[in-house]
Amino acid sequence: MTATLPDLPLHQLEGELSAALALMRREPARLDALLDVARRFYTPPFVALADRLSRRWLARNISPYRDEIAVMARLLGRPGGYFLNVSFEWSCTAGVAPDPGGAGMRLLRVLDWPLPGLGRNLVAVRQRGPAGPFVSLTWPGFAGVATALAPGRFAAALNQAPIPRHFLGPVGDFALERAAVWRRREMPPMHLLRQVMESCAGYRDAKLALTHGPLAIGGLFTLAGTRPGEGCVIERTPFGAAVFEAPVCVANDWLSAGRGGRGRGQDNEGRRALMERVVAEPSADFGWLAPPVLNRTTRVVCEMNPATGRLIAQGWEADGPATAVLRVDC
Numbered sequence: 001m002t003a004t005l006p007d008l009p010l011h012q013l014e015g016e017l018s019a020a021l022a023l024m025r026r027e028p029a030r031l032d033a034l035l036d037v038a039r040r041f042y043t044p045p046f047v048a049l050a051d052r053l054s055r056r057w058l059a060r061n062i063s064p065y066r067d068e069i070a071v072m073a074r075l076l077g078r079p080g081g082y083f084l085n086v087s088f089e090w091s092c093t094a095g096v097a098p099d100p101g102g103a104g105m106r107l108l109r110v111l112d113w114p115l116p117g118l119g120r121n122l123v124a125v126r127q128r129g130p131a132g133p134f135v136s137l138t139w140p141g142f143a144g145v146a147t148a149l150a151p152g153r154f155a156a157a158l159n160q161a162p163i164p165r166h167f168l169g170p171v172g173d174f175a176l177e178r179a180a181v182w183r184r185r186e187m188p189p190m191h192l193l194r195q196v197m198e199s200c201a202g203y204r205d206a207k208l209a210l211t212h213g214p215l216a217i218g219g220l221f222t223l224a225g226t227r228p229g230e231g232c233v234i235e236r237t238p239f240g241a242a243v244f245e246a247p248v249c250v251a252n253d254w255l256s257a258g259r260g261g262r263g264r265g266q267d268n269e270g271r272r273a274l275m276e277r278v279v280a281e282p283s284a285d286f287g288w289l290a291p292p293v294l295n296r297t298t299r300v301v302c303e304m305n306p307a308t309g310r311l312i313a314q315g316w317e318a319d320g321p322a323t324a325v326l327r328v329d330c
Helices: 019-026 028-042 044-059 066-076 081-086 169-182 189-199 203-212 268-278
Strands: 010-012 091-098 105-112 123-129 132-138 147-150 154-160 219-224 231-237 240-245 248-250 298-305 310-317 326-329
Touching: 010 019, 019 028, 019 066, 019 123, 028 044, 028 081, 044 066, 044 081, 066 081, 091 154, 091 219, 091 231, 091 268, 105 154, 105 219, 123 189, 123 326, 132 189, 147 189, 147 298, 154 189, 154 203, 189 203, 189 219, 203 219, 203 231, 203 240, 219 248, 231 248, 240 248, 248 268
Parallel strands: 010 123
Antiparallel strands: 091 105, 091 248, 105 298, 123 132, 132 147, 147 154, 154 219, 219 231, 231 240, 298 310, 310 326
16 A cells, blocks of 8 residues: 555755755645645634734744744745744654664654644655754744654654643633743744754753753653663653653653643543553554554654664554655664
8 A cells, every 4th residue: 555655755955054944945835735724724814813923922932943934934925834833732652662673772753633734745854953964754834843863863752741730621721821831932842852953962962951951831852862771751841851761651641640731632541551562562664553542633653763873754644644654774
């Protein structure tokens, strides 16, 4: 079946000053398709309002990528560029453990988002920062990083953290959280992760930066290094962090006992339990994928090993695989 699927493209953009801008110019059709879906999914008035609010918030933000996003939004010529660059509404499942098939640590990752089209328009980008090259699984027009491999250094993935519980119901708790984020000036988690991929020389530096870097909203970072035992999940809030060493798996709920909050996504307990069973098992071509980790909102699946430089990825939609499997040996 995969022989009939379209390729997941790998763009070589190591020589570009801004890989995000270069990708936007290379993939205008994918970008237009994603924005059209967003307008249908969220409605045009909502996208326009969210874009204006996102632009105002990002203008006060310390993110080093706000000027780059402003250029992309201007080139886009229609609402959506700011909104999609600060939107953080996905749910995910991830785990890190020693690679059962060989050397190093293996990071398994599934990204879920109800927005259709993210799987079929997924791309991989080989780019470079001051600390060296890395490969990011991303989308045209997106400046941040959600899933990436820096061969010989580390691999990392970002999950959405729970909503703080204020006992106002799901809608009330969400609104209160967004009001708090509006007052903050720190950067979004996907911008911090890009900064780490660009600038950190190795696992220890990345772990330190993700544990203490400035964040406007919580995030769950899964990190894998090149040496045995180099792996962890870092639970972040804007005010602190907790670190859980490998082997470890996480969905969209806290691992810390007693920390309150509303978990994101569906069946966090079931997704994490399944990942804990499969993360240490050898498999080929995503043989470990199964419900509830795999579900109708799954858009990205991947395996990464920074010691061997191996990345395997595939885009998914509600009806199944949307791209062929991409294999990268860095």
